[in-house]
Amino acid sequence: xxxxxxxxxxxxxLTVLRRVSxxxxxGEVVTLIGPNGAGKTTLLRTVAGLAPARAGEVLFRGxxxxxxxxxxxxxxxxxxVPEGRQVFAAMPVRENLLLGGTVQYRRGRGQEVREDLxxxxxxxxxxxxxxxxxxxxxxxxxxxxxxxxxxxxxxxRLLMLDEPSMGLAxxxxxxxxxxxxRINAEGTxxxxxxxxxxxxxxxxxxxxxxxTGRIALEGSAEELLANRDVxxxxxxxxxxxxxxxxxxx
Amino acid sequence: MTWQPDAECxxxxxxxxxxxxxxxxxxxxxxxxxxxxxxxxxxxGFDPDEFRSLEDLRRLPFTxxxxxxxxxxxxxxxxxxxxxxxxxxxxxxxxxxxxxxYTRNDLKTWSNLMARVLVAGGVGxxxxxxxxxxxxxxTGAFGFHHGAxxxxxxxxxxxxxxxxxxxxxxxxxxxxxLVTTPSHALTxxxxxxxxxxxxxxxxxxxxxxGAEPWSESMRREIEEKLGLTATDNYGxxxxxxxxxxxECLERKGxxxxxxxxxxEVVDPETLEPVEPGRTGELVITTLxxxxxxxxxxxxxxxxxxxxxxxxxxxxxxxxxRVRGRSxxxxxxxxxxxxxxxxxxxxxEIEGTEPHYQILLERRTxxxxxxxxxxxSESIFFDDMRRQxxxxxxxxxxxxxxxxxxxxxxxxxKKTLERSNxxxxxxxxxxxxxx
Numbered sequence: 176x177x178x179x180x181x182x183x184x185x186x187x188x189l190t191v192l193r194r195v196s197x198x199x200x201x202g203e204v205v206t207l208i209g210p211n212g213a214g215k216t217t218l219l220r221t222v223a224g225l226a227p228a229r230a231g232e233v234l235f236r237g238x239x240x241x242x243x244x245x246x247x248x249x250x251x252x253x254x255x256v257p258e259g260r261q262v263f264a265a266m267p268v269r270e271n272l273l274l275g276g277t278v279q280y281r282r283g284r285g286q287e288v289r290e291d292l293x294x295x296x297x298x299x300x301x302x303x304x305x306x307x308x309x310x311x312x313x314x315x316x317x318x319x320x321x322x323x324x325x326x327x328x329x330x331x332r333l334l335m336l337d338e339p340s341m342g343l344a345x346x347x348x349x350x351x352x353x354x355x356x357r358i359n360a361e362g363t364x365x366x367x368x369x370x371x372x373x374x375x376x377x378x379x380x381x382x383x384x385x386x387t388g389r390i391a392l393e394g395s396a397e398e399l400l401a402n403r404d405v406x407x408x409x410x411x412x413x414x415x416x417x418x419x420x421x422x423x424x
Numbered sequence: 425m426t427w428q429p430d431a432e433c434x435x436x437x438x439x440x441x442x443x444x445x446x447x448x449x450x451x452x453x454x455x456x457x458x459x460x461x462x463x464x465x466x467x468x469g470f471d472p473d474e475f476r477s478l479e480d481l482r483r484l485p486f487t488x489x490x491x492x493x494x495x496x497x498x499x500x501x502x503x504x505x506x507x508x509x510x511x512x513x514x515x516x517x518x519x520x521x522x523x524x525x526y527t528r529n530d531l532k533t534w535s536n537l538m539a540r541v542l543v544a545g546g547v548g549x550x551x552x553x554x555x556x557x558x559x560x561x562x563t564g565a566f567g568f569h570h571g572a573x574x575x576x577x578x579x580x581x582x583x584x585x586x587x588x589x590x591x592x593x594x595x596x597x598x599x600x601x602l603v604t605t606p607s608h609a610l611t612x613x614x615x616x617x618x619x620x621x622x623x624x625x626x627x628x629x630x631x632x633x634g635a636e637p638w639s640e641s642m643r644r645e646i647e648e649k650l651g652l653t654a655t656d657n658y659g660x661x662x663x664x665x666x667x668x669x670x671e672c673l674e675r676k677g678x679x680x681x682x683x684x685x686x687x688e689v690v691d692p693e694t695l696e697p698v699e700p701g702r703t704g705e706l707v708i709t710t711l712x713x714x715x716x717x718x719x720x721x722x723x724x725x726x727x728x729x730x731x732x733x734x735x736x737x738x739x740x741x742x743x744x745r746v747r748g749r750s751x752x753x754x755x756x757x758x759x760x761x762x763x764x765x766x767x768x769x770x771x772e773i774e775g776t777e778p779h780y781q782i783l784l785e786r787r788t789x790x791x792x793x794x795x796x797x798x799x800s801e802s803i804f805f806d807d808m809r810r811q812x813x814x815x816x817x818x819x820x821x822x823x824x825x826x827x828x829x830x831x832x833x834x835x836x837k838k839t840l841e842r843s844n845x846x847x848x849x850x851x852x853x854x855x856x857x858x
Contacts, residue, residue, distance in 0.1 A: 178441055180441070180444070181476045181477075193473045194448065194473060194474075194475065194476055196441070196444050196445045196448060197445060198438070198441050198442070198445070200438075383445075389448070389452055389472075389473070390445060390448055390449050390452075391449055391452055391453065392449050392453070393442075393445050393446055393449055394529075394712070398529050398532075401528055401529050401532075402527075402529060402714065403503065403507040403527065404503070
């Protein structure tokens with residue numbers, strides 16, 4: 176569905192992504208983990224058409240997204256839920272969601288927007304309860320749900336999420352990732368950037384480790400969870416060693 | 425049947441994307457974690473950041489057996505020893521055995537790739553698999569053992585018992601799949617005849633044979649004598665063990681696990697890539713190995729690669745059965761001779777056994793090639809005239825086939841040396857370079 180080859184991105188003299196290649200197959204949840212400043216957000220922003228690429232190509236369902244720009248990217252079915260939610264604080268929840276449906280009106284599918292709103296309410300019942308409330312008065316977790324809901328209103332085939340768990344309480348994180356799994360089960364492909372590698376790998380099929388602008392590792396979620404480098408660097412602790420061998424060396 | 429259809433039947437374009445991603449990560453890890461590779465790549469002026477296509481691989485230096493030897497035992501490992509859960513060694517066919525490490529993920533990958541080979545060769549849950557390789561440092565037995573367990577078959581780890589004992593177990597345990605080298609399979613078949621066990625007394629269906637070069641005619645003979653369907657498989661301990669490639673039941677080449685290994689075929693002398701489809705030395709780059717990533721490892725094995733889609737549905741390219749080792753390439757009287765060519769001729773001649781040895785000697789008049797051929801008892805004890813007729817017939821055929829004059833000597837059955845199931849095909853007494 177998404178294929179990125181040798182993507183290079185930089186700002187002025189600064190190189191953020193060197194040569195990154197990755198892919199996401201239809202139906203997958205793929206996660207991108209790595210330390211702060213590795214380029215994860217830049218990668219999502221470039222795919223979304225929000226940052227220009229210096230080199231390489233981004234193919235989405237066979238189409239080159241290279242110069243597509245954000246609006247066309249969304250219209251093609253690729254939506255980004257940006258880091259830090261970025262909901263319209265001074266607007267009610269419902270209007271925030273309807274804005275996400277703009278692209279559906281342009282597609283001439285305005286009549287489906289009601290259905291989509293219904294679906295988002297089903298996934299996040301709290302958004303129905305707070306329909307008339309201003310988005311700025313929602314809790315962090317609710318704002319995250321609103322941001323995801325707004326992206327879903329565009330009926331994306333690929334949903335990209337940037338750090339959805341950031342600053343949220345563990346229980347809320349769990350709830351949000353459960354919804355991500357459900358969205359995927361209902362047919363949306365997901366590319367998930369997360370600091371919280373353990374949670375991300377639990378919902379993902381596959382993953383990539385991005386370090387200083389390069390892919391350092393690719394593998395199934397299971398393989399990455401079992402990889403000792405990943406355990407040491409991103410999972411906080413080493414998994415217990417069933418052989419009981421010491422830690423010497 | 426296919427063990428991992430998603431991987432084994434992947435579209436070519438998708439596979440190449442995956443290979444590129446994995447190759448980039450492998451090069452980066454080798455560069456970061458293996459001082460040897462950091463030095464090598466720096467010396468070659470290869471910047472891992474500039475890597476952008478599979479073709480760029482050709483700019484990487486080769487890794488050889490000597491490199492493994494010099495860094496023996498753990499110098500090329502890309503992970504600390506505490507992350508290594510198993511150590512094997514190459515079987516030392518060429519005289520040097522070196523350590524190979526596996527992380528937990530490496531072992532898991534290995535099991536799955538072996539399961540692919542077994543399933544492609546006909547084996548399923550209901551089969552009883554007799555592993556007749558030696559269990560030990562050598563990877564053959566453990567690889568098949570893990571794979572067969574992964575498939576869910578019943579594994580009998582017989583290891584290196586006497587041929588008689590192997591036959592006994594084939595009978596008693598109603599073994600349906602036999603795993604060993606082709607020459608060992610023939611030895612077991614001989615023991616079967618000797619013990620006068622009728623073929624019908626066995627439940628054998630599948631034979632998975634590898635670890636040494638063999639021929640179509642040898643396959644027919646094994647199948648005939650043991651009453652099974654035989655498939656070839658390929659691997660080498662340095663890059664993992666068996667499981668690099670295996671035949672499906674179409675038996676038109678061995679499907680390579682291209683999602684885990686990147687293969688190139690080069691001319692063993694110029695080291696340049698050969699034209700697609702031509703025979704040359706196989707060079708392997710590992711794509712997923714954690715403990716011991718190898719970049720452009722020269723296997724010394726001679727093969728060719730066919731990327732065409734197979735009738736079985738797998739999209740993975742197929743390598744031809746190994747046609748010998750580039751080390752075995754005999755340069756004699758200006759001609760290039762591979763032992764496998766001699767084998768192919770012998771199989772077509774009635775009365776000869778599939779065991780032979782090539783003896784190279786230096787005489788005043790130049791190099792001489794003598795082929796020692798085992799013949800059936802009836803011929804060996806037959807009258808001189810029939811014996812010399814057979815000998816001359818083989819000499820004529822070999823000389824015309826190889827373009828070099830070859831002397832033939834007939835020897836009694838079972839007189840040629842066999843070590844650990846692997847036949848010694850070439851004895852070079854010439855000393856030094858020709």
